[in-house]
Every structure is written in structure tokens, then in C-alpha cells.
Amino acid sequence: xxxxxxxxxxxxxxxxxxxxxxxxxxxxxxxxxxxxxxxxxxxxxxxxxxxxxxxxxxxxxxxxxxxxxxxxxxxxxxxxxxxxxxxxxxxxxxxxxxxxxxxxxxxxxxxxxxxxxxxxxxxxxxxxxxxxxxxxxxxxxxxxxxxxxxxxxxxxxxxxxxxxxxxxxxxxxxxxxxxxxxxxxxxxxxxxxxxxxxxxxxxxxxxxxxxxxxxxxxxxxxxxxxxxxxxxxxxxxxxxxxxxxxxxxxxxxxxxxxxxxxxxxxxxxxxxxxxxxxxxxxxxxxxxxxxxxxxxxxxxxxxxxxxxxxxxxxxxxxxxxxxxxxxxxxxxxxxxxxxxxxxxxxxxxxxxxxxxxxxxxxxxxxxxxxxxxxxxxxxxxxxxxxxxxxxxxxxxxxxxxxxxxxxxxxxxxxxxxxxxxxxxxxxxxxxxxxxxxxxxx
Numbered sequence: 001x002x003x004x005x006x007x008x009x010x011x012x013x014x015x016x017x018x019x020x021x022x023x024x025x026x027x028x029x030x031x032x033x034x035x036x037x038x039x040x041x042x043x044x045x046x047x048x049x050x051x052x053x054x055x056x057x058x059x060x061x062x063x064x065x066x067x068x069x070x071x072x073x074x075x076x077x078x079x080x081x082x083x084x085x086x087x088x089x090x091x092x093x094x095x096x097x098x099x100x101x102x103x104x105x106x107x108x109x110x111x112x113x114x115x116x117x118x119x120x121x122x123x124x125x126x127x128x129x130x131x132x133x134x135x136x137x138x139x140x141x142x143x144x145x146x147x148x149x150x151x152x153x154x155x156x157x158x159x160x161x162x163x164x165x166x167x168x169x170x171x172x173x174x175x176x177x178x179x180x181x182x183x184x185x186x187x188x189x190x191x192x193x194x195x196x197x198x199x200x201x202x203x204x205x206x207x208x209x210x211x212x213x214x215x216x217x218x219x220x221x222x223x224x225x226x227x228x229x230x231x232x233x234x235x236x237x238x239x240x241x242x243x244x245x246x247x248x249x250x251x252x253x254x255x256x257x258x259x260x261x262x263x264x265x266x267x268x269x270x271x272x273x274x275x276x277x278x279x280x281x282x283x284x285x286x287x288x289x290x291x292x293x294x295x296x297x298x299x300x301x302x303x304x305x306x307x308x309x310x311x312x313x314x315x316x317x318x319x320x321x322x323x324x325x326x327x328x329x330x331x332x333x334x335x336x337x338x339x340x341x342x343x344x345x346x347x348x349x350x351x352x353x354x355x356x357x358x359x360x361x362x363x364x365x366x367x368x369x370x371x372x373x374x375x376x377x378x379x380x381x382x383x384x385x386x387x388x389x390x391x392x393x394x395x396x397x398x399x400x401x402x403x404x405x406x407x408x409x410x411x412x413x414x415x416x417x418x419x420x421x422x423x424x425x426x427x428x429x430x431x432x433x434x435x436x437x438x439x440x441x
Contacts, residue, residue, distance in 0.1 A: 039069030041336045046075045046085060047099030047323065052293065056356040057099075063352050064343045070336050081105055082400075085328075089114060094330035096337030099323045100146060102396040102404065103137055106324055110140035116327040118144045119338050125345040129365040131387045138324050146324030149344045150353070151360045153379040154205055154284035154319030154393075155308035158291070160271055161301070163190055163279035171306030175210070178309050179244060182251045185279040192251040194270035194278040197259035197418045200411025202267070202283060204395045204403070205319060206245075207414060211238040213314040217391060224394035226439045230432035236424045241311060243421035253278040256419055265290055272297050282308065284319065285379050289358045299375050307382075320383055321393060322362065354380075362390075402438035409434050 043064075049057055054076060061072040075095060077084040082105050088094050100106045109115050118126075123144050126135050130148070138146030157171075157178070164170070164181075167188040172178040182192030196202040212220045215234040222228035223235065249255045253270050254262065254277070262270065270277040272291040281287060287305075291297040310316040325344050327337045343349050347370075350361035354370040364384040371377045395403030395410055402409040410431060417427045 036069035038336050038339060041069075041333055042071040042073060043097060043333055043336045043340050044073045044075060044095040044331065045097045045099065045337075045340070046077050046081070046088070046095040048077055048079055048081055048101050049074075049099070050076045050078075052289070052358060056353050056358060059356055060344070060349055060352045061340075063349065064340055067343065068339060070339070072340075082108060085109070085114075089328070089330050092330075094328045094332075096328060096331030096333045097340055098326050098328060099149070100326055101321070101323050103392045104397055104400065104404075106138070106146045106326060107140050109326060109328075110143075110145050114328055114330070115145045116329050116334055116338065118147060118327070118341060121342045122147060122338075122345045125342070129345070129347065129363045131362070131364070131384070131390065133388045133390045134322075134362050137322070137390075137392055146326050147341050147345055148322040148324050148362050149350070150323045151362045151383055152284045152286060152321045153360055153383055154321060155209055155317050156285055156287065156305040156379065157280055157282045157308055158268075158271065158287045158303060158305045159280040160276060161304055163188075163271075163276065167279065172309050174309050175213075175241065175311040179248070179251065182245075182248075182280070186250045190276060191253035191278040192280060193245070194253045194262060194267040194281045195245075195259035195418070196262050196264040196267035196281075196283070197256075197415060198261055198263040198266075200406065200415050201395070201404075202264060203414035203418060204393070204410055205284075206242055206282065207238060208393055208395070209308045209317045209319055210241050210311050211235070212391070213308075213311040213317040214238050214241060216314060217389065220391060220394065224391070224397050226398075226435055230435050231428050235428045235431070237312075239417065239421075239424035239427055243417070243424055246418050246421040259418060260415060265294070269295070272303055284321075285360060285376075286358065288375060299373055305375070318382060318386060319393065320360075320362075320386075320390065321396070398435070399438040402435050409438060 054074060058074060065072055081100060085098055134148045135144060138144055138148055163185060167185040169181040169184045172181045185192045215238060219228060219234050245251055252259050267281045268287055268290040271281045272295045288299045291303040292299055297303040307316050325341050327334055327341060331337055347363055347366040350363050350366045351370040353359040354361060355372060357372050360380050360383055362383060368377045368380060371380055413427060413430050413434060
């Protein structure tokens, strides 16, 4: 299952312009210590990755082994990292390093006293190579515990160039233009959008893009920390904007019922599969991986994207997310784990996965030529250009009961809203009731 790893950025360079950007400077930095200094030691790493992501991360671990002599072992946790890692710690079998996909989980681990502060070497590399905001999200009470190694870019609306060309439409610049273009696509014979309503996390991403652009970053931050209530007029307005799409049966493949029965991979298939049902699908850069690996689409030719458009006169949003590496105190080889993080902080490590594909790094010292295609270079450039305007997805910052659990909280309430988008104010009230309970707990 594709995890929803989201971070929100705003005010960054348009992705289309990023193609012409020059590569970032900075050469490789060593992992710290002498070559082969860790011979005979094994570093255990736990993370949510499986399939091609796990395979490509293993290439990074293998490069670390070649440099230091350490062996590595990767353990896939599935999506519920917190529960799995907690049970391993209780059982006396804690991994040395965990790749954490949510800010809230990183904070939870730190507050439970599970984490070791990162080494001065790692901190210096982060200070030199990352926008300060990435350090902020990896820190708890001013101490750096997490290194953001992998990012996802989630303000990309993917489309079939053939479908848009047949309809005679060009990538839109505003949300209203996008809905208008969708009607033109629909008139040409395909639905405009495939919406993955069966996976509630995709609906939170729709909402967050709209909210950040329409309400602005200050209100976004306040809502993310629940200092602003979900009954605020800005939330009702954003739901109304989202509802314009949800209630328009001409725009959604299969209508609302069809969307609620479509999961994320299915939404990509409806645009790029053998029997297309829609011209566009909104989700992150990982759409490209599914389109390429499962449906043999050439990225940039058979499948392309435009930036999620600006809403209501605001700045165009950009959604990203990240996996942070942390070192557990109870790991049997935490010292070697710390050396792994010193390596992961370098552009040298990021370049290994960048070359393999399906990866973006927030490290601005990674040369953009390390990426294998123009689309990846464009999204990576957009990510690092955003600088300190990066904001993590609010549902990733929320208690899991509200922002990260299937069948409850925000996921379920937005699915209910997709089913019947007629009452944005009522939905906002239900969201506030669920949020108040979760934040109180």
C-alpha cells in the first residue's frame, strides 16, 4: 500500500520552470571514520518500505557497507511503524535505525525516550546541506533526532498528454481553470479525474493543497496544531472548494460511488492503464513509478504532470513528505547506526537512490544530474527551492486517531464528504469534534 507521506510547501518555483535549473553544487562527504572501520558489525534498519523502495534503499545500504565494512539488515514494518518498533523494544530486539514516515511518530519516539540525539557530524552536514525547516521537523525541544533522507512531492497533477491534446486543453494555472479544463476533457469522451476515494489519505491531500493555497501558511500552521478550530470559516470555504469537484459527476470517473470504490493504484490505472477512463489523476511524484512500472508509460512522454494550481488568488501549493532516519537507544549497535546516519546525510548516499529512481532528496547539495530523468530533476529542484516554506502535512502532525487511521477521523469524514458534499459547514463541525477528542487524548 502506498503510504501518504505529505509535507506542504508554498511559494516555490513552478515545476515546469525547474527543468532549466542548474545543478546544485557540493561534492560528496565521507561517512565519518576510516574505511572498513565497522568491519564485523551489523546495523539493523527498520522502515515501512517494501518492493522496489526496499530494493533501492538496499543499494544505499550496500554502498554504506562497501565504504565502512559494516553489514546491514533491513526489516520491513508495514505501515504501523510505531506499534512494530514499540513491540520490538519491549521484546529486547530493537533495531538500530528506524526510517520514520511521520513527524508525529518521530515526536512520539523522542518523548518516550527511545531516541539518541544525532551526532555533531550529522548535525553539521544537515546545517550545511538542508533548509533549516528540515532540521526543525527532525528536532524535538531543540534536539536533532531525525535526518530527513527521502522526500515525496505531492502537488503534482498527472495527466495523459494524449487525453489533454485530444480535448485541446493545456495545463491549467488555477483551480477554477482546472475544473473548466476537466469539463472540456469530459466533453471529449473521458472523465476528467480518477479520484482514489477508497484511500482516505488521498482526500486529505486534496483538502490540504486547497487549504494551504486558499487560506495561507499561517492559518495552515494554526489548523495543523489545532490552535485554529476546524469550524473556522477558512475550513468551511476550503471544503466548499473541494466540494465543487466532488459533486460534479461529469468530472469524476464513475461518479462519487466509483471514486469511493477506487484505491490509489486503481486511480493511476484509470488514467494510464490499458482501458483509460479518465484524463487526470492527482497525487504525488510516486504516480510516475506506478505508471512506468505497472503500465510501461514513458514519463514525460506518455505520462506528465502540471503543478497543483493556485486556489482563490493564493500561491500555488506544493505537497511533499519525508522519511526521517532516527537512532534507537536500545539498538544493539547504536554507534554503528549513528555512522549510518552520518552517511545518509551526505549527497553521496542520496545519489545512489536518485540514480535508481523513485526518490527525491531534500539535500540541496545533491547534484541534480544524479536524477535519471527530467521530471525527477524538476520535482527535486522545486523541493529544494521551496526552502523554509516546507510544511508537513497536517494529518501527519495530528494524533493518529484523527489524521492517520483508516475508517475513522479525518479519513472517514472526508470519505463521507465525497459521498455527500452538500454540507461543508456540517462536515467542518464533525471534523472539529473528532479533532478535539483526538488532541485531548
